[in-house]
Amino acid sequence: MLSQKARYALHALIVLAEHDGDEPMQIADVADEAGVPRKFLEQILLEFRKRGILRSQRGRAGGYLLAKAPKDISFADIIRATDGPIALAPCVSVTAYHRCEDCMDERTCEIRKVLMLARDATASVLESQSLATAVARRKRAARNA
Amino acid sequence: MLSQKARYALHALIVLAEHDGDEPMQIADVADEAGVPRKFLEQILLEFRKRGILRSQRGRAGGYLLAKAPKDISFADIIRATDGPIALAPCVSVTAYHRCEDCMDERTCEIRKVLMLARDATASVLESQSLATAVARRKRAARNA
DNA sequence: TGTAATTCCTATCGAGTCAATAGAGATTTA
DNA sequence: TAAATCTCTATTGACTCGATAGGAATTACA
Known part of the structure; x- marks a missing residue:
């Protein structure tokens, strides 16, 4: 959450x-x-x-x-600024990677593989949505009302 | 996280x-x-x-x-049991939906639309990955070592 | 030049959560 | 009956979260 x-x-x-x-x-x-x-x-x-x-x-x-154009401020940027990494574990974070302390072998960790897929899926949505897309949708809805 | x-x-x-x-x-x-x-x-x-x-x-x-077959226990099940909903906000949770207290109008909330996409993307990964898929990958890797 | 309006910064608060430990109770097997 | 095991609840210390407070610094304007 x-x-x-x-x-x-x-x-x-x-x-x-x-x-x-x-x-x-x-x-x-x-x-x-x-x-x-x-x-x-x-x-x-x-x-x-x-x-x-x-x-x-x-x-x-x-x-x-x-400080930038609305299209250059993504939901991911905003969430990272307040809540930190989007990834579900440090070992799959792109912006704040670090090894899990108790990890035996990162290459064979099955949990990591799944969390990696989850991170990619989530990030691709949150990176693609920006203040510009949100405002545009809002304006379009207002026109049609 | x-x-x-x-x-x-x-x-x-x-x-x-x-x-x-x-x-x-x-x-x-x-x-x-x-x-x-x-x-x-x-x-x-x-x-x-x-x-x-x-x-x-x-x-x-x-x-x-x-209590069930490994294929019927997904990563999503496990994460929900320990950490609660996978969704990023209560208003987009399938398993624990409730309205955000301060929400004006759920249908026009631009934030909700984005979080909905994020939830679907994340859940589709975590629901599709199970204990069976994890164990299978691990066994396959062991054979090839 | 002074005063009002505004952002900047740090401290603080109470409630709650997190990770972990502790220990006594209930149940089953040998 | 004793040993081994799961069951349950309480407690702990550290930390986070949401919010409030108040003074310092900066700027516009009369």
């Missing part, structure tokens, strides 16, 4: 992607629209800024903006 | 599937072969018995056996 933090982050970034102008959007406004507790959202957005996914403007009339 | 408990369970059930006779195998032996702390394994196996995946024989010369 995703953490609450990850769900909040997804909601917030979609709001920022929809806003999508040159002016920053303030935390308080994002919190309102996304339904996230304000102070908690501060921490979340801060972390995304440190990862280069968002950028910020400080001081009065400050706020947050996407 | 899977919990340590889930990894232990996978190892232990593979050991039981390899043993695969009519006589039960004792917890202490499974613990040794699978590399799992004995008392912790007790709890794990107990839970699998309650779920009908294992059965047990009490008293002297007792132990544990698979």
